[in-house]
Amino acid sequence: MGGVWRQVIPFGLPSLLATRLGYARLLQTSSLHGIAEEGTSGPETSSSLDQEGSDLETDGEQQLKEEILQASLPFVHTHGWSQDAIAQGAETLGYSSMVHGMFPGGGVDLVNYFYGQCNSKLDGSLKAAIKAAEENQELRKGTTTFIAAAVEERLRMNIEYHDSWHWALALHASPSNMPKALHNIGTLMDTIWYHAGDRSYDFNWYTKRGILAAVYKSTELCMLQDKSEDFQDTWAFMNRRLSDVHSVGKCVQEGASFLGGAGNLVKAGILTALNMAGMNSKSRF
Amino acid sequence: MALLGVSGSAMLSLRRTRQSRRPFGGDKRLAGAMYQCRPLALAGVRLYSTKAAHTKQAIDRIIRVDHAGELGADRIYAGQMAVLGKTSVGPVIQHMWDQEKEHKAKFEELVPKYRVRPTVLLPIWNVAGFVLGAGTALLGREAAMACTVAVESVITDHYNSQLRELINLGEEENKELIEVIKKFRDDEMDHHDTGLANDAEQAPAYTALSNVIKTGCKAAVWLSERI
Numbered sequence: 001m002g003g004v005w006r007q008v009i010p011f012g013l014p015s016l017l018a019t020r021l022g023y024a025r026l027l028q029t030s031s032l033h034g035i036a037e038e039g040t041s042g043p044e045t046s047s048s049l050d051q052e053g054s055d056l057e058t059d060g061e062q063q064l065k066e067e068i069l070q071a072s073l074p075f076v077h078t079h080g081w082s083q084d085a086i087a088q089g090a091e092t093l094g095y096s097s098m099v100h101g102m103f104p105g106g107g108v109d110l111v112n113y114f115y116g117q118c119n120s121k122l123d124g125s126l127k128a129a130i131k132a133a134e135e136n137q138e139l140r141k142g143t144t145t146f147i148a149a150a151v152e153e154r155l156r157m158n159i160e161y162h163d164s165w166h167w168a169l170a171l172h173a174s175p176s177n178m179p180k181a182l183h184n185i186g187t188l189m190d191t192i193w194y195h196a197g198d199r200s201y202d203f204n205w206y207t208k209r210g211i212l213a214a215v216y217k218s219t220e221l222c223m224l225q226d227k228s229e230d231f232q233d234t235w236a237f238m239n240r241r242l243s244d245v246h247s248v249g250k251c252v253q254e255g256a257s258f259l260g261g262a263g264n265l266v267k268a269g270i271l272t273a274l275n276m277a278g279m280n281s282k283s284r285f
Numbered sequence: 286m287a288l289l290g291v292s293g294s295a296m297l298s299l300r301r302t303r304q305s306r307r308p309f310g311g312d313k314r315l316a317g318a319m320y321q322c323r324p325l326a327l328a329g330v331r332l333y334s335t336k337a338a339h340t341k342q343a344i345d346r347i348i349r350v351d352h353a354g355e356l357g358a359d360r361i362y363a364g365q366m367a368v369l370g371k372t373s374v375g376p377v378i379q380h381m382w383d384q385e386k387e388h389k390a391k392f393e394e395l396v397p398k399y400r401v402r403p404t405v406l407l408p409i410w411n412v413a414g415f416v417l418g419a420g421t422a423l424l425g426r427e428a429a430m431a432c433t434v435a436v437e438s439v440i441t442d443h444y445n446s447q448l449r450e451l452i453n454l455g456e457e458e459n460k461e462l463i464e465v466i467k468k469f470r471d472d473e474m475d476h477h478d479t480g481l482a483n484d485a486e487q488a489p490a491y492t493a494l495s496n497v498i499k500t501g502c503k504a505a506v507w508l509s510e511r512i
Contacts, residue, residue, distance in 0.1 A: 057335050058335075058336075059335055059336070059337075062335045186402075190400065190402075194397070194400065198397075199397040200397070201352065201392075201393045201396040201397060201403050202403060202407055203403075203405075203407050203408055205402065205403050206405060
């Protein structure tokens, strides 16, 4: 399919333009409402071609993109995380395969969509687990157990695309896709920690999420080449990493209390010396 | 479809002008983006594309920078009290400090509530605030008051523009945040007036000191909103 169409595309560019920018807006029912919405958010303009401020998507456009990407997911097994899969998906919905022009990033848009969907699913599932634990005290888990279960659940969502997941990770590693990839993993870490009970507002927010991100990433990479039954090796790896974190945390805590004790000792020494020199009296002057 | 594809102005006129015969009606930016397969408006990285997501980002920034600001103010007053705590102006500073502590506590509650990411620069503002407070207090009580006046005037303007932004985004949905910021803005204006009443303008090099502190505050606000 590629050869002939690649020659035809330059002649069809005006129609591609219409597809990219106008088609979606033609499709949505409340197009006037959409344009009015965009107008309030940036410099007033009738078209979103030029102005950065008003280039917000309308909800209708966003929904269309999500529908197409959702329909493209089944084609990942055969076409991988690529624009071909998106084109195939669009065709099943009845749109022209030219609609893949709406996704200039190509395959990475599909990866990001899938990642976001999994994150939302995890969010819902963790909320339900918390609620169930509130009602039934026996279901309550400790923080580390909760986090381990959450990471396992999230990684299990990737099993479906296990064969092509290395492709997805490679796309994420590319510099132009890195910001969105970091945003995805950041959201995921925030979700897990928030439901595990973290309500911190200071620098701990970063240390906790950073540590968990390192554990998650290493476990994800381990899972790529895991051939054991039901990925048992991966879960064992994850548990070892989490217990490492635990022991490092305890070590830091003990170190801090040791330093505190040592500091007290030093202060006591200085006070004694001042007393001996007769310099510690407030009524000296 | 193909005829409709070029820019709006070409659509309306039947004459094929030189401009309209060029690809994309001569719009180089559009052409460049199209051929390079890159979204048009991507000067920075725009992670949020719908209006709801844009609102979330705006509220995120507001709470992040306000939390950083209140932490900074708390540390500035701590620095001032460390130097001037036992002088006659001590109780005045203590009263303002207590109000800032309340503000900080409120934002510490709002940060996890709105799932906001606190700023990375918190440890820096922690130290910088104390140094600013203690530094200006060492120049004398008038200088300490001048520092208060400068900081509070920047903060008041900043809160006012946040209120405008929130009301623009939706007065009903953001009612809680609007009420909180309104009250805090009134407190900060109070502090500003207290500072002026306590001879802030008698400080040495008042204008220069005030401008330096104001610029520093504005830079801190800009950074905390983003990082």
